Amino acid sequence: MxxxxxxxxxxxxxxxxxxEALCDRVVSAELHRVGWELSAAECNRRFLGLTFADIQLAAEAQLHRPLRAGWIDHLVRHVTEVMAAEVxxxxxxxxxxxxxxxxxxxxxxxxxxxxxxxxxxxxxxxxxxxxxxxxxxxxxxxxxxxxxxxxxxxxxxxxxxxxxxxxxxxxxxxxxxxxxxxxxxxxxxxxxxxxxxxxxxxxxxxxxxxxxxxxxxxxxxxxxxxx
Missing domain, CATH: 3.40.50.1000 (HAD superfamily/HAD-like)
Structure with a gap:
């Protein structure tokens, strides 16, 4: 119309x-580090279009504990480095x-x-x-x-x-x-x-x-x- x-x-x-595939790869690696073993494909399925704050909330609910202070800032830096080199x-x-x-x-x-x-x-x-x-x-x-x-x-x-x-x-x-x-x-x-x-x-x-x-x-x- x-x-x-x-x-x-x-x-x-x-x-x-x-x-998105690069971001999924980084998010998967960072979630593995905190104890949530999600593949990159699963990260895409769960988190496509959401913010890193949403991902942190999902991880904390899954792990039943808060992530360390500055986790989102660390994730942003890691993602930014990968994007600058590969995207x-x-x-x-x-x-x-x-x-x-x-x-x-x-x-x-x-x-x-x-x-x-x-x-x-x-x-x-x-x-x-x-x-x-x-x-x-x-x-x-x-x-x-x-x-x-x-x-x-x-x-x-x-x-x-x-x-x-x-x-x-x-x-x-x-x-x-x-x-x-x-x-x-x-x-x-x-x-x-x-x-x-x-x-x-x-x-x-x-x-x-x-x-x-x-x-x-x-x-x-x-x-x-x-x-």
Missing amino acids: PIDLRLVIFDCDGVLIDS TAIPGAREALLATTAMGLPFRVASNSSHAEMAAKFARVGLSELVRGRIHSAYDMIAEGKRGKPAPDLFLAVAAAEGVAPANCVVIEDSQAGVQAAVAAGMTCLGFGPEAETESLRRAGAIPFTSMLVLPGMLRALRSVPT
Whole structure:
């Protein structure tokens, strides 16, 4: 259904940056160290789209004890180091950002990752200049006593920063938590992922697609007829 589209909000991990497998590997290793032996695949299944604070809470519930002070800070540093050395961009990500701008649409990035992690990722893949001044982190919300995805707080803050109503925003997400956040914020959501995952994104409330290369056409279609 076409909308009066005025802002495109991109998730970072799994949408612009192919970082999730690397993050799962690090999270699995750090959880092993504290006594919870989860594989990287299981970490992906349980934690995709959630914050490290959510992961810490899950670990403490599983282990029946608190993790050491600074565990999240340590995890962020470890993840950031790995991203800076190994991460790659999602195919078509740069083209999607450039095409969005060429359509006269502003865009922003909204992620549960920290600013340090995102800076390392975007620098590694050469997207820093494109996204400079457009990045929002769930850690900003947490510092204000709010929540990251799947709560809508982050997306609502991004829309407010651009001065755009939620109904005029389109969110690009790859996780059920992200789709839930977009839907709760009252925004249209496009769900990016492999064919095998698109049905779960659809059920969560997204319009699914499987290649970033088709995203510009989808955005044009969404705004092709005025509401």
